[in-house]
Amino acid sequence: MxxxxxxxxxxxxxxxxxxxxxxxxxxxxxxxxxxxxxxxxxxxxxxxxxxxxxxxxxxxxxxxxxxxxxxxxxxxxxxxxxxxxxxxxxxxxxxxxxxxxxxxxxxxxxxxxxxxxxxxxxxxxxxxxxxxxxxxxxxxxxxxxxxxxxxxxxxxxxxxxxxxxxxAMLVRAAAKLPGQIVGVVADGVRASRAEQELAGPGVPPPAPGCPLVAVNTAPGPRRTVRTLVCDAADLRRAGTVTVAALAAIGPALAAFLEIEEGLGAEVPVAVPTGGAERNAYRSVGVALRPDIRDSGQRAAAIAAELELRRRRVAHPAMAVRSRTEDHVPAPLLRFGTDRTDLSVVPPTVTGNTVVSSVNRGSADLVLGGGAVRFTTGYPSLSPVMALTHGVHGIGDAVAVSVTTSPDVLDGAALDRYVDLLRKSLAGL
Known part of the structure; x- marks a missing residue:
């Protein structure tokens, strides 16, 4: 394989x-x-x-x-x-x-x-x-x-x-090269048609993008993390665990950055896999709506937008558009990858922070006879993403994590943000 x-x-x-x-x-x-x-x-x-x-x-x-x-x-x-x-x-x-x-x-x-x-x-x-x-x-x-x-x-x-x-690897590489060349052309044609279909009135539009803020900067190599463990039932008062976390992160991040509106999150959404790839998700942008003071109304607005974004990424044309690399010969893709300039700063980002949410199932795991208490994770940072959040549930426990860099948020700033997030979660 x-x-x-x-x-x-x-x-x-x-x-x-x-x-x-x-x-x-x-x-x-x-x-x-x-x-x-x-x-x-x-x-x-x-x-x-x-x-x-x-x-x-x-x-x-x-x-x-x-x-x-x-x-x-x-x-x-x-x-x-x-x-x-x-x-x-x-x-x-x-x-x-x-x-x-x-x-x-x-x-x-x-x-x-x-x-x-x-x-x-x-x-x-x-x-x-x-x-x-x-x-x-x-x-x-x-x-x-x-x-x-x-x-x-x-x-x-x-x-x-x-x-x-x-x-045998070399024989296979040579044998499939002609088919790859034909496949690249065919994939391009299909992707162009899919792009037109996605622009049609029957498909929800993509998120408009967010202006860069202070945490949309290069993080450097060092990392710091924090973890808050919550009761899942408390979060579900605001909707799904994912929506509740987004509804809490918005006001906390707005207060921390002293920004009233325009903040959004990049949220990975699972999609059916159509091939041999091991990563079956696409990232969507969702407005965090800190301008909506009522937490229930804010959660409802976030849930409605997240559903639109999910409908878009689940559309068959999105799968077609995303498969343009399926037939690219490895040397060509590696050539392009090695020359990707990661220092380029885009005018907007999909979200000002990443919020990655995974339900890890029932709390029936054991290790050495000890029962599981909670699970968490720390989503990676990237050149214009110096603050990410994880939302991970197991049984009745949900951990909301924060990952950043001490070169962007020092210990005092990180503790201040986590305290704002803790209070926002408690206020749902």
């Missing part, structure tokens, strides 16, 4: 635009020794074909890399010293600065034992952080892999993919 062109492009951009996913699960302290927990996790991972995987390049980089098999090894697990919640939060910020090499392994599991003061419980906790390449999984599929690692019952054994030998 080869990487889809869009997934390969994520990998090729990775050194300049880190985008690894970090899925954090907080468990009650285990009843077993940490060594036993690690051994059990390695045995569990060995049953999951997708986790016994790495990427291998085609000789001369003449085609897209292949996914192939590897064995589970010690290099895929790391332990870190525990401490109080503040110290562990600082450690999490350091972890999200890193990146895995998919040619070694597309994932790594970090364990942080003996954590005191973690939300959701009184005793010590064990944190498990599944770091996974965005070229390998999106938020939904990464959450499914984490569930397979931590659910009570062992998952059924699955087999990893296997790549052909290097000579």
């Amino acid at each position: 080869q990487l889809h062109p869009t997934d390969a492009r994520r990998d090729w951009l990775g050194d300049r635009l880190p985008s690894d996913l970090f899925l954090v699960y907080c468990f009650d302290a285990p009843s077993a020794l940490l060594e036993r927990v690690l051994a059990d996790l390695a045995a569990r991972a060995a049953r999951i074909g997708d986790l016994r995987t790495r990427a291998v390049d085609v000789p001369g980089l003449l085609d897209y890399p292949y996914w192939t098999n590897r064995e589970i090894g010690d290099d895929q697990f790391r332990t870190h010293p525990g401490g109080d919640w503040a110290a562990v939060t600082a450690l999490l910020g350091t972890l999200v600065e890193g990146r895995v090499d998919i040619r070694v392994s597309p994932w790594r599991l970090h364990l942080i034992p003996d954590v005191t003061g973690a939300p959701g419980g009184d005793g010590a906790a064990l944190l498990a952080v599944l770091q996974i390449s965005h070229a390998f999984a999106d938020g939904v599929s990464a959450s499914a892999l984490a569930r397979a690692l931590f659910e009570k019952d062992a998952p059924p054994r699955t087999e990893p993919p296997r790549a052909p030998a290097p000579p």
Whole structure:
């Protein structure tokens, strides 16, 4: 199985635009020794074909890399010293600065034992952080892999993919080149027709874009994070958990930036996959409407706009338009990717912040005998996005996270924003 062109492009951009996913699960302290927990996790991972995987390049980089098999090894697990919640939060910020090499392994599991003061419980906790390449999984599929690692019952054994030998890779690359050239032309024609259809009156329009604000700047390499854990029932008073989070983020961000209107969020929306790509989502823009003072009315306005954006990305013409890279030969796509100028500042952005929301299912996960308390994650930053939010639910707990850079928001500024967000969430 080869990487889809869009997934390969994520990998090729990775050194300049880190985008690894970090899925954090907080468990009650285990009843077993940490060594036993690690051994059990390695045995569990060995049953999951997708986790016994790495990427291998085609000789001369003449085609897209292949996914192939590897064995589970010690290099895929790391332990870190525990401490109080503040110290562990600082450690999490350091972890999200890193990146895995998919040619070694597309994932790594970090364990942080003996954590005191973690939300959701009184005793010590064990944190498990599944770091996974965005070229390998999106938020939904990464959450499914984490569930397979931590659910009570062992998952059924699955087999990893296997790549052909290097000579066969080259033969295949040469054989499919004529079809790729024809496919590029055909994809362009179909995309042009799809663009016309999307401009028609029967399709909701795209978001207009937002003016840049102070957090729409280059973040630099360092990261800091914060996590607020809420009761899902409290958020659902305002609608869905995603809508409630958006309704709370708007006023908090407006107060922090001292901006009354015009703020928006970039929200990833899941879509059906139409091929071999491992990332099945599209990002849409949604106005945060901090100008609407009543939280219920604000949530209703956000929900209505989000539904329009979802209708647009679910339209069949959108899928056609998004597949223009399906047949581009790998050397051409890599040539263009390597020359992408990430320093260019656009006049507008889809949203002033990212809000990524994933429901990770029921709270029936365990690790070493300890029950799961909550789960969170820290969406990556990008050249004009120095503040992102994660909204992650498991069972009755929802974590709202904030990721930024100390080069943009120092500790005092970040704490001030998080306090505004906490109050806004409580006021829904």
